[in-house]
Amino acid sequence: ILINCMGTEQEDYIKPQIHVKNPHLDLMEEDILYHFNLGTKTHNLPEMFGDVKFVCVGGSANRMRAFAKFMHQELGLPGDTDEITDICEGTDRYSMYKVGPVLSISHGMGVPSISIMLHELIKLLHHASCRDVNIFRIGTSGGIGLAPGTVVVTDKAVDSFFRPQFDQVVLGKVIVRSTELDADLADELLQYSREMPDLPTVIGNTMCTYDFYEGQGRLDGALCSFSTEEKLEYLRKAYDAGVRNIEMESTVFAAMCRVCNLKAAVVCVTLLNRFDGDQISTPHEVLVEYQQRPQCLVAQFIKKTLGLI
Ligand code: R2B
Ligand code: URA
Secondary structure (H helix, E strand, O other), X not given: OOOOOOOHHHHHHHOOEOOOOOHHHHHOOOOEEHHHOEEOOOOOHHHHHOOXXXXXXXXXXXXXXXXXXXXXXXXXXXOOXXXXXXXXXXXXXXXXXXXXXXXXXXXXXXXXXXXHHHHHHHHHHHHOOOEOOEEEEEEEEEEOOOOOOOEEEEEEEEOOOOOOEEEEEEOOEEEEEEOEOOHHHHHHHHHHHHOOOOOOEEEEEXXXXXXXXXXXXXXXXXXXXXXXXXXXXXHHHHHXXXXXXXXXXHHHHHHHHHHOXXXXXXXXXXXXXXXXXXXXXXXXXXXXXXHHHHHHHHHHHHHXXXXXX
């Protein structure tokens, strides 16, 4: 790296870099990001993604397209939002949209789906030499003791035993990784939420499970092996451990971002209060509005960080 008289390149040089923790990558002549239909030989990743500063991930492809269009408007970018195309259109595994410095990607449902996406995303950001990147999961969740529509900024991502860890099985052994998130980023998001009307927001622990039904203590799945009292006792224990919402990706998201030096936050809206029931019976239009809430909060963060407001 050459340093010019203004020192700008040096400044860039000291900005936090994305760490890929895999010595084998250096020995590979080409890296094919199979589930994105992108690769280091077929695409100029630094040119396509080098300016990315904010990455937002969420379960649904449609929601992440809507978020990209919303960010296009919020950032006042030129051109028509209908021209925003799916960078991964050659595959139907994930969808990816780029608007200015914002990358919006879908990850599907559950730990295995988001983990595959994150491996390829982190390598993509590394190959593109991105620096100083903030990453957000914007999603939905079931609330514990909160009014539906409340946004939860995650303090700690915890597993089904309320432990702040993610257990990854590697070669038949369990590797335990910390799920600690960036406390300053969470605080900043919480502060900005205070300035926004109609955005009830709390900070709390988020429990990540491997199932939507029995795994989240639901009585309405195809299988159920416990009583209503046992369900409520488990939710009460979760509440006492600081858990305010339940979803299906936060622990692996937190663990992988932490190891790779990405500043990460999890922002999920609650669709229901699990003390009151299990079925999601709220009208569709109301659910659509709820799902925009994490998007609005993260958009506010991005605009403030870019000095636009
Ligand atoms: C939240 O919503 C999905 C299940 O409905 C899952 O991906 C999650 O974490
Ligand atoms: N997503 C979940 O994982 N659980 C819920 O209860 C609602 C959305």
